[in-house]
Amino acid sequence: MSNAFTWLTDPANWHDQLGTPGIPAQVVAHLEYSLGAVAIATAVALPLGLLIGHTRRGASIVTVANGLRALPTFGLLILLYVVISPHIGGRGDGPYLVPTEIVLVLMAIPPVLGNTSAGVGNVSPAVRDASLGIGMTGREVLLRVEVPIALPLIISGVRSAVLQVVATATVAAYVGLGGIGRYLYDGLAARDFSQMTGGAVLVAVLALALDTLLAAVQRWTVSPGVSGRFKAGTAQAALGPAGAARPGAPEAAAEEGVPA
């Protein structure tokens, strides 16, 4: 561990040198692979999950997607590399990038899809019914009612996708790409354990940082009415029906507006 510390604090590792990218460049590459994959997965799984949750049909799609989790990441990557790469022309990273991204996307889809469809599907039937009953269209019910209520689950789906993908994106290095995985594979090849441990620490720190960021987004976007984080003062007032008026209690909540 102390060796990892030495490795991490060695200024030489933080600068690009003669074709070897430094830590910042590898972290950026790692972020690109990961966030790219999560973005693609979300673009596919979010609308699909909304549709499945809203219509309450097609739960089998979620089951199949969950089955993807059983595929061995490494085996799949090698298979795709062998099958796909010869068909991708051009120089550059394409032949390595495409199989890697596919593996990462497949990994990110199940949590986003599962959480989105479950979150939307589990919105109380009474609330859905009342929303339709007062004149919302199906689309309005989805966007103005179901999504805001399901938001905590949807975001936590994205969070677990991010955690898994960031950890797994280390495999990019196996097919010759960059990213933090480089330190793991290169370290292993060179039996440089401080480099390996340092890489592992970097992955963990990156994953935690992203998760913290998304947790903040979640706090900021989820309505207090859903999360139960009422402003101080109003929560207490709820206990006594009469004693509601509390001049001076912070009351800015409603002005911020809740994304509908």
Next chain:
Amino acid sequence: MITFESVTKRYPGGTVAVDQLDLEAPTGKTTVLVGPSGCGKTTSLRMINRMIEPTSGRVLIDGADTSAVSPARLRRGIGYVIQHSGLLPHRTVVDNIATVPLLLGVDRRTARARSLELLERVGLPQEMAKRYPAQLSGGQQQRVGVARALAADPPVMLMDEPFSAVDPVVREQLQNEFLRLQSDLGKTIVFVTHDIDEAVKLGDQIAVMRVGGTLAQVAGPSELLARPVDAFVAGFVGRDRGYRALGFTTVPSSVPVEREETVRLGESLTTARDRLAHGWVLVVDAEDRPQGWLSEHSVRSARDDLVTPDALNLGGTLATVRGSLRELLDAALSSPSGRGVVTDGQGHLLGTISPAAAVRLIEEHGSTAADAAGRGETA
């Protein structure tokens, strides 16, 4: 006016929930659908706003077929209140109330201003505007539900057991406020309940349904209590309907009250003792408003020298000349002294009446209702 024209609903399983229903809900009046569980009340109600589509037949609002407009558009013009409010948990009270105006394209500022006005109308303080539904009691949520239904000022309101999930005290408050609101607003309301007392209290017209989704009787409340058409309706409106029917006859201003000797709060107990009649004396305040009864026992055993509020027996109910015969009889029966207290419209004492005199008055004024109720029982 809402018109059902031989409307039938058969569910996929084969259940016929509503069978050839013909019914008119007059404009500006409250029509109550009442009947045992599963008789098709909710199904009938929801066919008005097309939350359920009829299998056959038509529902018209003011002569226009409801199936001619899109469901969403139809529903924005119809207030809808359900048993468990169905408020949006992620929106504040004020935004919940503003939901329909916002859907209709009213700007946010106007919609909010109107919401705050409605909040007051349904008896909630402005401070609640920024709370979320989870921060409200069940009764408060129902009030917000009513305000939300009123927000776009729809001519028609549908209410499905809106007050049945709250405790009896709150229910009575909500019912009274419903009556007050409705007398101001004069909406065309269809109200579902399985509680005949609620139906009689709130309805201008009551439609009693029987299981299988057919109408048993459509009548005004006093008519329904007085002349149930058959044994089913008679059984459903209940045993003490003769007594409840008294609720529809007002106490005549010529009510034969007897003068009652009174003593004021703060007068001496000696005075009170002198005025005891059959063991009781009525205590009033400086403006002659009845406060309670003082018994001979408490007059004699009191430590103070003066008549104080805490020595009073508050057991009896009060009747007023503008009230119903039911209240009059109840006042006479509930009074600890056996003398029912009658006040004028302002709460000042007029006199007292014995149960026997109250019954004589009922025989004179309420005879038709009582007779007819008796006939219905044997029919």
